[in-house]
Amino acid sequence: MGKYIVKKIASLSLTLIAVSFVVFFLFSVIPGDPAVSKLGTNATPEKVEALREELGLNAPFMVRYFKWLTGIPRGDFGKSYAYSMPVSKLIGGKLMINGTLSLMAILIVVGISVPVGVYTAKHTGGLLDKIITVINQVFMAFPPFLLGLILTFVFGMVLKLFSPGAYVGYDVSFARFFGYLICPAIALALPKTAMCIKLLRTNILEEAKKDYAKTAYSKGNNTTGLLYKYVLKNAIMPTITFVGMVFADMIASGIVIEQTFGIPGLGRSLLSAISVRDYPVVEAIVMLIAFGIVIVSALTDVIHAIVDPQVREE
Amino acid sequence: MLEVKDLKIEFFDHSKPETAVRDVDFTMKEGEIVGLVGESGSGKSLTATAIAGLIRRGDVKVSGEILWDSKNLLKASRRQMRALQGEEIGFVFQDPMTAFSPVHKIGYQVEDALRVHGKSKNAADLNNVASAEGEASENEKKAGKNDKEEYSREELKALAIQALKDAELPDPERVYNSYPFELSGGMRQRAMIASAMISKPRLLIADEPTTALDVTVQAEIIKLLQRINKEDNTAILFISHDLGLVKKLCSKVLVLRNGDVLESGSAEEIFENPKDEYTKKLIAANVVIGKEHGEADENHIIEEPECVVTDYSFYYPARKSFGDLRIGKKAEAEKSRQPEKIGITDIRLTVRKGEIVGLVGESGSGKSTLAKCIVGLQGGKSATGSITCGKARMIFQDTYSALNPKMKVGRLLKEALVLSGIKDKEEQKKEIQKILDEVELSEEFLERFPAELSGGQRQRVGIALALLQKPTLLVADEPVSALDVAISESILALLRKISRKYHMAILFISHDLRTVYHLCDRVCVMKQGRIVEEAEKEELYTNPKEEYTKVLLRSALE
């Protein structure tokens, strides 16, 4: 197991370095000069050239890349073009917001889908199972931002349980910050929860058809015993993988949902940085997101290996 | 102890009910071994599962009587049935790989019967359960659970290890902590038997317990079952398609076909004096090596080598993975998971025109690898030595996988013609007509997909495909292993006919020494990638030189 984790960390670092290269490369080939976009199109060529020198844009690509790459482990993502301050300062606080939001959403997904998935699998063909199947199908078709608007309308405007747009920073009051994030988290989580329920249900039913289920019955187990002793451990693995993948999706749709609820998170920073071609900020955000995704996918692999000894061998 | 009367099993999942088993009658006494014999689809496994109460689907109707200590199990509630399962009736399945959950340790799964039933042995008494439970409501269920005394962890482990030891597993401690994929097939089946025997049931149902195993391992498992029967006086219901094994093990035999019992009686009666035609045929196919049947056709071999393999070695490249330090147990596990990835060493082999050479060996002996190297699917740069061969084509074991499921038979045959350069429509038609006659298929099959054919018909298409390209050597990789006796015989006859008619050289690969005896002229025995013995058929079967060959012959033919 220890060896497996070491291997995983090694391949994880390699992936991250590759990602960093891809990101940095993309931004250096994208057309458009950040110096021009900061100074405006009327600026004299001399002025532009001076700024390019100041921003370090004239150094060769590989030099710039290595300077940037070696800074990352220290949390140094360079200086923002637009605000002339370290990128880390600019976006450091946003991580907390998006991290909390994604975590809440994942917890909702797991918290709802596991019990409901098990229940529906156990009572296949029952009335509740049928109703849940239909609800699932519908929820899967909702884009999170639309769900967000519906939640805003129902809970914010009709029931007045929260005030839309009145975001409270975590540094002001964590409780109110947390309370404000509940609706966005639900909006993010519901479509994925529906998929997760369906997946788990299918997997459980699939596993229960396998030969070892017959063995378990031949020992005198009842269906409940079979389910909790054997099937669940076998069926949970694709669900773990799925939750890992959901995380990546969550981060992406988190950017959109921020707009719906007026949350000043990474998404907003990203959009404003893009609009002024503030590349260091954009690069940092993309890197951070990739970092989160790679770590989560490595984590799911490790969980996988704990559950299934065969994975460790591969 | 067990009495089965007029057992009838019907399926209702199609539009009209289908009877899968009818009028099965037999009795079993304590300590008796009864064999259920039949081919796939004969209903033998279904009968066994019905007795064990494992038919749980709503669309299957089981009628008749299954009396256990004179109580009808078909009338028992699920709960009553469960009290018997794992306690009084143990069940061993065909494939121990899938019958164990892959993510739980062997120990945990072996203990399971004890964990389910606890210490109270009388819980299995039908009368007790019935009166104490009445209508098993949820509350009473809980109360019933509290009654039983649970085993402690240590007790469970001790008993499981004892059971593993009883199943003659070496190093039971290690096996206890292993996952199923870490064991070899034989060890898994022993562990499966241990898990069924841990609660010392009175009846052990073994559903084709040796089918997935090699012959030498088969013989060991049979010995183990015999010992269990003797020492614990456990009755065994043995289900198999292999008459040899049944003859070795059972005192009473039932022969099933298409859900009907054709014949039943003591083993001697049936084997010495079979009444039914079908039984006779089955027994004939299993005859221990005797006289060559059919006319002796000595001169069908032409003294001209068709395929010569000289000092040929080939190894699969090691799987690359950095930091790979697989040793011992893990390396073994790796092997057992990929039995076909076996290298071959120093192969010398000659097949003459018109000759049928048998290649015998257990799984993992490298015979399939050799076959692939000869036809050119494997080998290449990393191989040493030489293979000189005419045009070689292959016939595969798994007829389902060997024919493209999305192509109709006609298109498949046409594809083979197009690829050998025959593009003219008329000519194609003629060739196809000719080949259909050759493999004895009618024209209507051209419009069917492989999935719409039976296994035997698919294999005929496979042979037709190989023949269409006019090869001079046919490599047949276990072509009849997946087929029933009668069909397999007709396929073998077809191969013999082709060999004689075209002086076709055939390399016939099989794990079944009987088939090889009936078909081949010369036999090579393979073990761990090497040919350990090669001789004319009669010579090899009557006077084997190598110890390994002797073991093989003994386990297969006795």
Next chain:
Amino acid sequence: MKKKKDLQFYIGIGILTLLGLFVIVGLLYHPYSSTQMDQAAKLAGPSMSHWFGGDKMGRDIFTRVQEGLRTSVLISFFSTLIGSFAGIVIGAITGYFGGWLDDGVMRIIDVLFAIPSILLALVFVSLSNSGIINIILALGIAVIPSFAKMTRTEFREQKKREYVQAAKLMGASDARIIFRHILPNVVPTLVNCIIISFNNCILAEAGLSYLGIGVQPPTASLGGMISEGQAYLKVAPFYVLFPGIVMVLLLLGFGMIADGDMKTNSLKIKKNK
């Protein structure tokens, strides 16, 4: 059970037919152009003259939903076309041949998986200019990795089957084996994958337009309309409601087909065995 599976497929078809009819009605009956402003209709609720009401500039929401639907479908269609074609070719080649090429390409794809495709599309579209062609390209490229991986897995699976070896023995070329022998066997899975990816493109396009990066006004898009309507959620909920309903129906319809189709296919396989 069997009946229910089919039912789902047909409900999906039904929903899509409904949307098709909706588009046809719009094509036949369009008294307004999508950019025509009518001060009286500004944020006015549904009425006989404006079936779905009017937007913040007094444009007819019915007409704009129509146009938005067509834009969304068009973009997603072409993105999926590009993405699936490239992805299938890459996946087929890497899956079939394996070896170093496969290793290399899969490494790259793993790296791309670490960056959410919509994020990639977002950055790409916003830094180039957000023309429809660019959106199509960005989304198309974004779905390549998942297609390639899916196809590769399928091909590796099929390659193990003996019919592939048989074809090789018969002398079929690699290209012939890939396209004539293996491809028909993986089509059912791929069709499903295409539908799902079409849905993902619709979602992604809606997300982009909602953020104001995708389809640019005055061209209508469903995501864009929802974004515009958000500010008027309280006074004119229909502004969000109608594009929202149409989008959900679209996603639901395709989702149900993909699902039902998959089930009927696996059913067929089971029957054959």
